[in-house]
Amino acid sequence: MKKLVYIFLATGVVLFSSCEKDLDQLPISNASTETFYKTNNDFIQGINAVYNSLRGYPDRQLNLSETRSDNLYAVSDGGVRDWEGINSFHKGISSNPYVIEAWEANLTGIYRANILLxxxxxxxxxxxxxxxxxRLEAEARFLRAFFYFDLVRFFGKVPLVDKVVLANEALTIPRSPVSDVYNLIIADLEFAGNNLPSPEVYAAADKGRVTKFAAKTLLALVYMTRSGPTYDIEGPGLNSNEWSKASGLLTEVILSGKYSFSASYQNIFSYTNENNAEVVFDVQYISGFSPVMGATFPWVLVPDTWFQSNGKATQGGLTIRPVSNNMLASYENGDNRKAFSIQTGYIYNNVVETQSFFKKYVDLTKVPSNRLDWPINFIVFRYTDVLLLKAECVLHGAPGSQTTDVDDVVNQVRQRAGLTSPVSNVTLSRLMEERRKEFAAEGSRWHDLVRSGLVTSIIPAWIALDDIKGQIQPFVKGYAVYPVPQDQMDIKPGLYSQNSDY
Known part of the structure; x- marks a missing residue:
């Protein structure tokens, strides 16, 4: 059973008190922890609490990566929506709830990992x-690195805390250089990769815990992200040229024989095929428990009226967040990923909705009675991603492979999608366009654009073509990261400086 992520919530043990807002999200000592840890099970509950901080990760990627990108044209539909400023590059989004959540939730995860360590x-x-x-130490260090990497990709510089600190200490910790944060991330992931088991070692009840290959995949992505351009800001890219390091790690995952390429794209995301051979790491959910331990991400990009038009209960109260015309036009005829991932039009109360939206994670036969309790996991890394990331490293000159290998991988992915015409001499731009369709609605598009250096050309071109309502602000390179939340800036004026262009 898929219990590990949220089983801690059901124990009734008040081990980790809720962090207060603002800078108090940094680790603060809690006296109850001093008497709690006595048995193996106590420590297992402790690591489960760290996993619990993953619960909102999928929603965050859909709100801050998918919505930020050219995959969606999420401008005003007549009301004020939290996602509108994200998609339209508004300068004043430092108080946006999605931005605040990303900062606070990741620091809460780091807090819990530091407590356990x-x-x-x-x-x-x-x-x-x-x-x-x-193993518990390796799991905690993987998760701490995971949360820090999420912070770096969204915010650049962040406060670096690798131990439990008191509230008054937290108020003295500035944002650290990105390179320093990466040093901790890399050290944690190297330890995790050397000390976590292979997936088959875990018992059935522990499926979903991180493995050595999840750690190697994440470390590879860290090296690739560091290797991206700097944009002359203090963001995730350091132009470090570590493509060979990343390639070596991805090769280890590929040669492990623990994962395989699914013959069916749709089957990767099936509710009855979770933990399949494509899954390298996912966020696990289970429904039907009290307190609720299910997912919310399936409906994040889906309008409520579509659920209602199918006789289902209201979910998040959301209006449509349309797929961009540019995204729709990117699919070739015969690409079976389009119909699976995207709903094009529907009728509700005799009103015809002509715009399209992502429905990738929705199985209408599995809609739960509680909208917060969807019974589907979120795949963070899958084997196809490992193959395409390896291809990206090859295009950046990683030794030991050839560009023909890139063509082979891309054609393998295309053939599964039903596309019979092979491509050749795949460039970085073409690879990113293939990734766009393969990972649509999986929260990777914005990160791909920033890492590849294409964000400064693709986004302005997309705005010029797709912004028919004239509501998207001009893109500037500082928007490669988000602003520091305003409540963080206010708690101790002068401790943090705001990111450029905000």
Whole structure:
């Protein structure tokens, strides 16, 4: 059963008190932790609490990466929507709830990881199984790196905290250079990759815990992101040219034999085929429990009236967040990913909606009675991604491979999508366009554009073509990252400086 992520919530143990807002989201010592950790199970509950901080990760990628990109044209539909300023590049989004959530939720995850790591250091001798102790440390360090990487990609510089600190200490910690944050991320992921088990080692009840290959995949993506352009801002790219390091790690994942390329695109996302051979790492959910432990991301990009037109209950109260015309036109005839991922038009109360939206994660036969309790996992890394990331490294000159290998991988992906005409001499731009359709509505598009350096050309061109309502602001390179939330700026004026162009 898929219990591990949220089982901690059902225990009734008040181990981690809710962090207060603002800078107090940084780790603050809690006296209850000093007496809680006594048995193996106590430490397992502790790591489950760290996993719990992943719960909102899928929604965040859809709201801040997918919506930011040229995949959606999410401008005003007559009301004020939180996603509108994200998609339209408004300068004044430092108080946007999606931006605030990304900062606070990731720091909460880091806080929980630091608590567990401190207790492993202080009381780890109480764990009867040395292998379990090492694995728990590796899981916590993977998750801490995961949350920090999410912060760096969205905000650039962030406060660097690798231990438990008190509230008054938190108020003295500035944002650290991105390179320093990356040093911690890399050290954590190297430890995780060396000490986490392979996927088959976990018992059925533990499926979904991170593995050594999830750590290697994430570390590869870290090296690739560092290798991206700087845009002359303090963002995620350092122009570090570490494509070969990334390629080597991805090759390890490919050669492990633990994953395989699915013959069916649709089957990768089936509710009855979770934990399939494509999945390298996912966020696990389970429905039907109290408190609620299901997902909310399936309806994030879906208008309520479509659910209602199909006789289903209201979900998030959302209006349509349309797929851009440019995205729709990017699909070739016969591409079966389009119909699976996108709903084109519907009728509700005799009103015809002609715009399209992403419905990739919705199975209308699986709609839960509670809109917060969808029973589907979110795939963070899948094997197809590993193959295409490897191809990207090859295009950047990683040794040991040839551009023909890139063509082979891209054609393999296209053939699964029903496209019979092969392509050749694939360029970086073409690879990113193929990734766009393969990972549509999976929250990768904005990150791909920033990492590849294409964001400064593709986004302005898209705005010129698709902004028929004239509501998107001109794109400037500082928008490669988001602003620091205003409440963080206000808690101690002068501690943080705002990102450029905001």
């Amino acid at each position: 401190e207790q492993l250091s202080k009381n780890g001798n109480l764990i009867s199984d040395e292998n379990l102790k090492k």
